[in-house]
Amino acid sequence: MPMDDLRTPFLQTLAPHLASVDDPAAIPLDAPLRGLGLNSLRAVDLLIDLEDRFAIAFPDDSLTDENFADARSLMALLERLLAADAPEAASA
C-alpha cells in the first residue's frame, strides 16, 4: 500500500488514542505524539488497534521512543511491516 493510501486509515486509527485530537486529518505528522496525549498505555492500545486494522503483527521490539516519536515515524514503521508482508499476500 503506497504511503498516500495508508495515510487516511492510519490517521483514523491513531486519532482516538490522542487525547488532544478530534479530526484525524488535522493530526500534524511531525508533532511529538506524546505532546498530543499519547502515553505508554495508549501506545500499546494503538499498536493493538493497528494490528487489527491492517492484519499485521508488530514485533516485540516495536515499542521504542523512535517509532513513537511522531505520526510520521509510526506510519513509516507500519509501512515497513506491510511491505515485508506484501510478497506473501501477493502469492496467497
Add this chain to the structure above:
Amino acid sequence: MPSASPAEGVAFRPGVPLARQRRDLAAVAAEARRCAGEVDARGEFPATAMETIRRSGLLGLLVPEEHGGLGGDCQDLVLAGRAIGSGCLSAGLIFTMHCQQVAVLAGYGSPRLRSEVLPEIAEGSVYVASVTSEFGKGGELTAALAPLRGSGPTVLLERDAPVVTGGEYADGYLVTMRRDEEAQPNDVVLVYAHRDQLDVTVRGAWETMGVRGTRSGGMRLAGELPDWQVIDAAGGFSALAGTTMIPVGHVAWASAWLGAAEGALREVVAAMKDPSRRKRLRRMDELVAERVARVRISIDLVDSFLRGYARDYEEVLGRAGRESPVLRSAAFNIRTNNLKVAASELAFEAVDELVKLTGLGGGYRQGGDLPLERSFRDLRSAALMYANDRLLTASGKLALFDGAVEPFVAALDAEEAPA
C-alpha cells in the same frame, strides 16, 4: 522431504556460561517441541528430543569438566530444564531428572564409579533414571524394602518399582536399596547399575492422562554388580537426599514445569498476534488482558522463586559445602518443599487460566493449533509427583521449629559471623 532439525549441529561448550548459549538451548527446545504432539498422542518415548540432547552434550550438563562434562550447576539446570520443558514436558522431566542423578553420582560416587560413568554420560551415551518408588513403603523417599544381597566384591540387586520416570529407555539406573537383609528400612544405600548389567523387565503400561512420553511404567531390575557401584554416603542416605537429591530434584521438576507454562503462554501470545488466527483468539477487552496478566504473574512468581532458590543453594554449597548445617535446617527444608509445591501449583494454574482464556474452540481442543490441552494434562501430574499433600504436612510441622521465619541463606551469614 523431512525438514532439517532446528538443533542440527548444536554442541554446548564447557567453560562458556550456559546463559550465553541460549540460542542453542532454544534450538534444542524447538526440536523437542516439534515432536511433542506425536509423543503425547502415541504415548511414545521422546526419542528424537533425547537424541538431540545426547548429541548436544547436555546430558553432561552437571558432569564436572574434569570428567568431560559441561561443569554446570543448579542455575544452569534451571536454564536447560525450562528450555526443554517448554518444548516437551516429558523430555524436560526425563532430562532434568537425569541431571538430578548426575548430581548425586558426581557428588557421592566412589572415585572409580565417577571416572567410569561420568565420561560416558558426558559423551551422551548414558542417560540415568531414578528408581526410588517401591511397593509397600508408602511413598517415603528415604526408605527402602528390597535388600542388597551378597557380600565381597559383588552385590545382588533385585528390585521392583511401580513408577520409574523415563525408566523404559534409560541406559542406567540409580536405585535405592535397603543396605542388607538385616538392615532397617531407613538404612538405605544407592546403587548405580548400567542397563546391560541388569535383566530389565517393564511391568505394566504407562497409560496416563499426561507426561505420556516419560514412559514411567513399573519395572523389575535384577543383576549382579561390583561393590564400587554402591554409593554409601557419609551421614547416610537421608543426608544425601536432604542436601542434594531432593533440592536438585525439586529444581529439576520446577524448571521443567515452569518451562511448560512459559511455552504455553508463548504459544498463546503468538496466536493472539498472528493476523490469521487473531480474530478467534483476541478480543483484547479488559478481562482478557487481566487473565493474561494473571498468567504472567504465576510464571514470574515461579521464575523468581526458582532462580532465587538455585542461587541461594549454590551459594551455600560454595561457601560452606554440602556438610553445612544450613542444608539440614528447617528453613532450608521448608523452602525446598515450598519450591516444589508452589511451582507445581502455579505452573498448572497458569495453563488452566490459558485454557479458560482460549475456550472450547481453542485451548480445550485436541489437535488444534494450540497445544494447551496437552500442557494442561502434562502439568496435572506436577502436584502428584511426590505428592504436595505430603510436603505440605511436613512443612507445616517443620514451621513450628523455625520460629525465626527467615530465608535459609540468612543462617549462612550467622554461621560465618565472628563469635
